[in-house]
Amino acid sequence: MNKTDVLIIGAGPTGLFCAHQLGIIGLNCEIVDNLDKTGGQCIELYPDKPIYDIPAVPECTGEELTNNLLKQIKPFNIKFHLNERVEELKKNQNRWNVKTSGGLEFDVAAIVIAGGVGSFEPRKFSVKECEKFEGKSLLYSIKDKSIFKDKTISIFGGGDSALDWAIELSNTSNVNLIHRRDGFSGAEASVQKVKELNDKGEINLFTKYQIDSVNGDKNIESVKIKHDEGEIKEIKCDYVLGFFGLIMQLGPILDWGLNINKKNIEVNTENFETNINGIFAIGDICSYPGKLKLILSGFHEGALAARGCFKYVKPDEKLRFEFTTTSKAAQERLGIKK
């Protein structure tokens, strides 16, 4: 059981800055995120794209913003639990018991949901029979590449994951790469490499094809692919891999009894508390009149939610407003030596 003051769900910029604000006012927190890295949408959707509307930062990328936020919260030694999705919240007297997908448990006084548009999940094939093979011979991510040795693999997608895995697995496996158009969204160098391997016969590249059906009994035996112009090809293979990026899904958040309107959680604008006492929501996931889905709004919301948490963590104390420029306590928490 992990016992701390506040649990933040979501390690995007809003969650990270809220952790900073909690640290400044002397509260501890831990952060859970379903992704395998911090940064949320900034890292998953646009790590290299510039952002121009962070106050006092004329231009930075999603990755730079994340790294700076991590640096800013470094003094607080915050514990991250990545690759974990929060599944269950249960009230236990004045505190909350939280359970995650990986079996972690938390005992906290308050919860801040900074979950963006929900957790990122892999996008799946639309073909129905795919479900039957999912997790066995049809995969959306690779944990152990040794299972593919000397097998035939059909990889679908045109982004970096699809290209990188096609190149990598072509060393030890027979690889088909299938993509819906001639152009690829992955890095140019990888596209060239794939074309080279295709010319050498080390990868079989099929463009303007999409999946039509998967066939097999227990395991996949073949996959049918359909050309833009209707022609259908059947290719034998042992594994099918789909790399169509990630989609955001609210998932278990829907089951916690929160007031949800169009995938957003309703909050008050005084402290960003939801309809449930002790649960706050900030960033893209919260909604209130005038809500702007900007990172800067998330920072403001996180600052107020952190102060909203205070009364649940330290019900007998009064929180005094202080500036970091002059507050001795805040500077001590930041580890500043004078």
Add this chain to the structure above:
Amino acid sequence: MAKITYRTHDNKTHTVDVQKGLTVMEGAIQNDIPGIDADCGGGMACATCHVYVKEEWLDKLPTKEDGEEDMLDMAFEPKSNSRLSCQLIVSDELDGLEVNIPSKQG
């Protein structure tokens, strides 16, 4: 104002007036038309406002910017008439536009 018709997967049509300058995605969101999620809010970063444009309108649409086709790779069942509705800005030219909404967005 331009009239935009959204045909949802159950074959119901929703014809609404959308203010010029808004996107076809915003027109759907503001009018509570089901099936367009627009998770990223119009940033061409998610492909959950994917629509199929009725063939005769394809030529009248603004051309795809870099990145739209990349995102469409991620969309649910993309076709040759697929567009991201957040990239379609409503103008007089598009008065009468009809788009089909896929059965799901992801």
